[in-house]
Every structure is written in C-alpha cells, then in structure tokens.
Amino acid sequence: MKHTYENAVNLIGRFLIAALFLPAGIAKLTGFAGTVGYIQSVGLPSPTAAAVIALVVEIAGGVALIVGYQTRIAAVVLAIFTFFASVFFHAYWAAPADQAFVAQLLFFKNIAVMGGLLVLASAGAGSFSIDGRKAAK
Numbered sequence: 357m358k359h360t361y362e363n364a365v366n367l368i369g370r371f372l373i374a375a376l377f378l379p380a381g382i383a384k385l386t387g388f389a390g391t392v393g394y395i396q397s398v399g400l401p402s403p404t405a406a407a408v409i410a411l412v413v414e415i416a417g418g419v420a421l422i423v424g425y426q427t428r429i430a431a432v433v434l435a436i437f438t439f440f441a442s443v444f445f446h447a448y449w450a451a452p453a454d455q456a457f458v459a460q461l462l463f464f465k466n467i468a469v470m471g472g473l474l475v476l477a478s479a480g481a482g483s484f485s486i487d488g489r490k491a492a493k
Contacts, residue, residue: 363484367482369476370421370422371421377434378418381411381412381417381418391407398444417430424481425485426487427476427477431474438469439470441466
C-alpha cells in the first residue's frame with residue numbers, strides 16, 4: 357500500500373511539474389518569432405539557437421517527466437535550464453522598482469521548482485513510469 361501511494365504521488369508530482377514546462381515549450385514553438393525577440397531583448401547571444409534549445413528542453417523534458425523516461429536526467433536538465441532562465445529572465449535585482457516584486461516572485465517560484473526537480477532527480481520516477489518498468493525487468 358505504501359509503495360502504491362508513493363508511486364501515485366510521484367506520478368502526480370511529475371505531471372504537475374511538467375505542466376510548467378510542456379505548455380511553455382509548445383508556446384515557444386507556436387510563437388517562435390516572439391520567443392526569439394524576447395530572448396534578444398535581454399541581450400543573450402544567438403537568440404534563435406537559444407529559442408530552439410529552450411523549446412526542445414521544455415517539450416522533451418516535460419514529456420520525459422510525464423512518461424517517466426530518463427527522469428533523473430530530465431529533472432537535472434530542467435533544473436539547470438530553470439536556473440539560467442531565472443537569472444536571465446527574472447533578474448529582480450536589476451528590474452525597475454515597479455517590476456521588481458513580480459520578478460522576485462517569479463525568480464523564487466523557479467527556485468522552488470528547481471528544488472522539486474532535484475528531489476525528483478534524487479528519488480527517480482517510481483514504478484508508474486517507463487524507468488520503473490525497465491527497473492522491474
């Protein structure tokens with residue numbers, strides 16, 4: 357019973373974390389020019405390549421979390437991605453005073469998401485996953 361509960365909660369957690377990344381990646385894909393422009397507006401080099409990397413990481417990482425495939429790797433990659441996204445796009449310390457509160461809120465929300473991803477990287481996907489099925493064989 358305990359393992360069923362833990363695996364079910366792990367699955368729900370993976371879905372909830374993926375709910376942040378998968379829609380964002382799809383939005384970047386469908387609004388690619390806007391994504392490139394936004395990346396360019398913060399002064400990052402190679403905004404087109406950065407947009408491609410971002411949408412691939414978010415879509416592939418989100419799907420990997422949902423199905424539980426290479427979950428530990430996906431969680432670490434998403435955590436690293438989230439760190440850099442936080443520093444470059446939610447730099448509350450450099451935001452105008454009227455925007456600093458929201459930027460700080462988003463920054464620390466991302467820090468919390470990184471924490472969840474690192475816990476997932478440590479725990480793995482559990483039995484209700486492709487990784488779990490492979491481990492059971």
